Amino acid sequence: MKRYAIVGASAAGLSCAKTLRALDADCKIDLFTDEAYLPYSRPIISYYLKNKVNAQQIYLQDAAFYEANDITVHLNEPVTEVREHALQTQRGKRYGFDKLLLATGSVPFVPPMENVGGQENVFTFLTMSEAERLKAYAEPDMHAVVLGAGLIGLKAAEGLRSCVKSVTVVELAGKVLPSILDDRAAPMVEAHLQANGIVTLLGDTVVRAEGKEKITSVTLKSGKTLPCDLLVVAVGVRPNTALAESCGADVNRGITVDHETMETTVPDVFAAGDCVRSLDILDGKEKIIALWPNAVREGKTAAYNMAGVPEKDTGSFAVNAIDFFGQRICTCGLINDDSAQVLVRADATQYKRLLVKDNHLVGFVLINCSARAGIYTELIRQKTDLTALSGDLLKEPGLMLYARDVRTEKLTGGVRI
Numbered sequence: 277m278k279r280y281a282i283v284g285a286s287a288a289g290l291s292c293a294k295t296l297r298a299l300d301a302d303c304k305i306d307l308f309t310d311e312a313y314l315p316y317s318r319p320i321i322s323y324y325l326k327n328k329v330n331a332q333q334i335y336l337q338d339a340a341f342y343e344a345n346d347i348t349v350h351l352n353e354p355v356t357e358v359r360e361h362a363l364q365t366q367r368g369k370r371y372g373f374d375k376l377l378l379a380t381g382s383v384p385f386v387p388p389m390e391n392v393g394g395q396e397n398v399f400t401f402l403t404m405s406e407a408e409r410l411k412a413y414a415e416p417d418m419h420a421v422v423l424g425a426g427l428i429g430l431k432a433a434e435g436l437r438s439c440v441k442s443v444t445v446v447e448l449a450g451k452v453l454p455s456i457l458d459d460r461a462a463p464m465v466e467a468h469l470q471a472n473g474i475v476t477l478l479g480d481t482v483v484r485a486e487g488k489e490k491i492t493s494v495t496l497k498s499g500k501t502l503p504c505d506l507l508v509v510a511v512g513v514r515p516n517t518a519l520a521e522s523c524g525a526d527v528n529r530g531i532t533v534d535h536e537t538m539e540t541t542v543p544d545v546f547a548a549g550d551c552v553r554s555l556d557i558l559d560g561k562e563k564i565i566a567l568w569p570n571a572v573r574e575g576k577t578a579a580y581n582m583a584g585v586p587e588k589d590t591g592s593f594a595v596n597a598i599d600f601f602g603q604r605i606c607t608c609g610l611i612n613d614d615s616a617q618v619l620v621r622a623d624a625t626q627y628k629r630l631l632v633k634d635n636h637l638v639g640f641v642l643i644n645c646s647a648r649a650g651i652y653t654e655l656i657r658q659k660t661d662l663t664a665l666s667g668d669l670l671k672e673p674g675l676m677l678y679a680r681d682v683r684t685e686k687l688t689g690g691v692r693i
């Protein structure tokens with residue numbers, strides 16, 4: 277019987293476990309997590325914060341699923357060491373394996389700020405336990421400051437809005453969602469956040485906090501002081517590579533993998549998800565693509581190759597579909613590529629920006645007009661030559677709609693829409 281160990285029970289780890297079980301009914305699967313929860317949807321912890329979902333609805337599968345599929349989930353069991361086809365946990369237990377997946381995700385980055393470390397009302401927003409802590413701490417008369425207007429910072433801000441008196445988001449860049457929005461879309465999103473009661477301060481950052489044991493106010497680089505009863509630090513994440521490094525795998529910011537098989541430089545040790553340096557198929561650059569669908573796909577590819585079924589990964593690129601206070605934002609691919617031709621259609625509430633390079637769609641930003649997002653994403657993924665298509669790409673693309681074989685990820689046929 278083959279023995280598989282998976283460290284990290286989230287998007288990549290669970291996807292790997294499910295695929296392994298589908299491929300081999302008899303194998304042994306051990307899934308380790310240092311968290312106290314069964315795998316849950318990290319992207320919706322903000323919904324949990326604002327009571328849009330309850331603690332049960334956040335789980336990806338219920339406990340019965342793991343039992344039925346004979347997947348042993350080791351909760352609260354940090355893996356501390358990997359050596360010679362065995363791993364060691366903090367409880368002192370040792371587990372042998374034939375193949376291992378490292379799906380250890382990200383850790384929050386906290387920049388140096390004076391008098392912030394060790395204060396009880398400082399939070400990050402990466403885990404369910406942080407969401408629980410924040411929920412228990414927040415009171416209706418409090419002023420919250422969120423440092424960072426990226427995806428995680430804005431999700432924290434949205435979640436907090438209904439729990440506290442005021443939410444101020446402070447962002448060093450000159451726009452919100454700086455890595456996924458262009459200069460025209462960002463102000464539209466910012467205006468919508470403001471209309472929903474979020475205060476935004478751009479081009480600024482927190483340098484210092486006042487208060488002993490508890491922060492009472494923060495001082496910004498500009499000299500401004502903000503009352504602050506709780507501070508959420510969400511300026512970014514870093515790949516969690518500690519375990520990979522300790523077992524001798526190559527790490528260069530993210531874990532180095534063979535992009536086709538997801539195997540690391542240590543034989544029989546694979547890696548997937550936020551902890552990995554992925555290959556962006558649109559610009560050929562290796563980068564961290566810290567997004568849920570990417571982790572799921574890589575976990576699945578790793579499982580095939582761990583089980584000895586040759587399967588090449590179809591490759592990564594950034595795709596985001598998010599919603600803040602009812603405003604739908606879809607972005608994909610190379611959004612700020614200066615060398616691309618830009619096609620725009622916009623009115624007061626809707627915005628569509630398509631980026632075309634050498635007759636290929638390479639990116640898009642859609643605000644409140646996501647109807648064609650799936651088709652545009654397929655055009656990008658398939659690297660479709662646009663000269664072969666009729667119609668107005670911005671309006672009715674006159675495109676072929678294809679069916680996708682979920683196992684092979686190959687297109688299986690097409691109908692004109």
Ligand SMILES: Cc1cc2nc3c(=O)[nH]c(=O)nc-3n(C[C@H](O)[C@H](O)[C@H](O)COP(=O)(O)OP(=O)(O)OC[C@H]3O[C@@H](n4cnc5c(N)ncnc54)[C@H](O)[C@@H]3O)c2cc1C
Pocket residue numbers: 283284285286287288289308309310311318319320321322353354355356379380381382401402403427428431432516519548549550551565566567568569571595596597598
């Ligand atoms: C608030 C928030 C909102 C997000 N919104 C979106 C979104 O809208 N769309 C999107 O695509 N993505 C979103 N993301 C990103 C997405 O959640 C991640 O890309 C995804 O969770 C990555 O999955 P993963 O399996 O690689 O790692 P993770 O989900 O980070 O899980 C890794 C797990 O491994 C555990 N672990 C690490 N080391 C060890 C060890 N030594 N022993 C045991 N366990 C260990 C960690 O505790 C963690 O549970 C969001 C993230 C956050 C935090």
